[in-house]
Amino acid sequence: MKYKEIQLDFKNKSFYVATILDEKRLIITGGADKNVNPKAEFAIVGKDNVLLKHPRTGEILDEFANVKKIMIVDEVFDKYTILKTRNIDDNSDALSYLTKMQFEAVSPKKTKTDSIRFDSREVNNIFSDESNDVVHIGDPVAIIY
Numbered sequence: 001m002k003y004k005e006i007q008l009d010f011k012n013k014s015f016y017v018a019t020i021l022d023e024k025r026l027i028i029t030g031g032a033d034k035n036v037n038p039k040a041e042f043a044i045v046g047k048d049n050v051l052l053k054h055p056r057t058g059e060i061l062d063e064f065a066n067v068k069k070i071m072i073v074d075e076v077f078d079k080y081t082i083l084k085t086r087n088i089d090d091n092s093d094a095l096s097y098l099t100k101m102q103f104e105a106v107s108p109k110k111t112k113t114d115s116i117r118f119d120s121r122e123v124n125n126i127f128s129d130e131s132n133d134v135v136h137i138g139d140p141v142a143i144i145y
Contacts, residue, residue, distance in 0.1 A: 015141035017044060024085045028141045031077045038076055041144040042083055044069045044135050050126050064126050068133045070144065083141075 014034055018027045026044075030036060046066030053060055071083035 015042070015143070017135060017137050017139045017141060018080060019137060020135065021082070025074060026071070026083055026135065028081050028083055029079070031079050031081045033079050036073065036076050036081050038073050040073050041086075042071050042073070043067045043142050043144050044071065045140050045142055046131070046133055047140065050124075050131070052126060065142075066133065067130055068135050068139065069130055 015028050015030045018029050020026045028042065043065070044067070046068055048066060050064045050066045051060050052062040052064070070086060072086055074082040074084040076082075
């Protein structure tokens with residue numbers, strides 16, 4: 001899922017981080033009273049969007065939601081919802097390794113790609129699913145469609 005593919009619903013602006021329970025769960029405002037679907041996904045977003053600017057002119061080239069974390073519903077109550085982090089398949093690394101090995105076994109030509117030398121302080125992958133910025137009480141929360 002890419003930033004441009006995420007459609008965030010901020011129409012009613014009724015979802016916010018109310019409290020953080022632990023490293024895997026938090027509570028947001030709004031629950032059954034806001035018709036929260038138990039199968040919904042939510043994005044914890046930063047208050048400011050990430051801007052892609054022209055380095056010389058400062059012209060804004062594009063704008064992206066600062067998605068800090070994508071979470072799923074754990075439990076819905078009347079006026080609040082508990083969200084939890086998504087499960088990460090423990091076998092995904094092994095599976096991708098096996099897939100890569102199978103591909104390399106039948107691939108007639110190996111391709112080597114060059115890399116860019118860069119200052120690591122300037123890296124800002126605006127196309128990653130999550131920014132992994134720190135989540136705070138009061139952060140806006142949006143339903144992902």
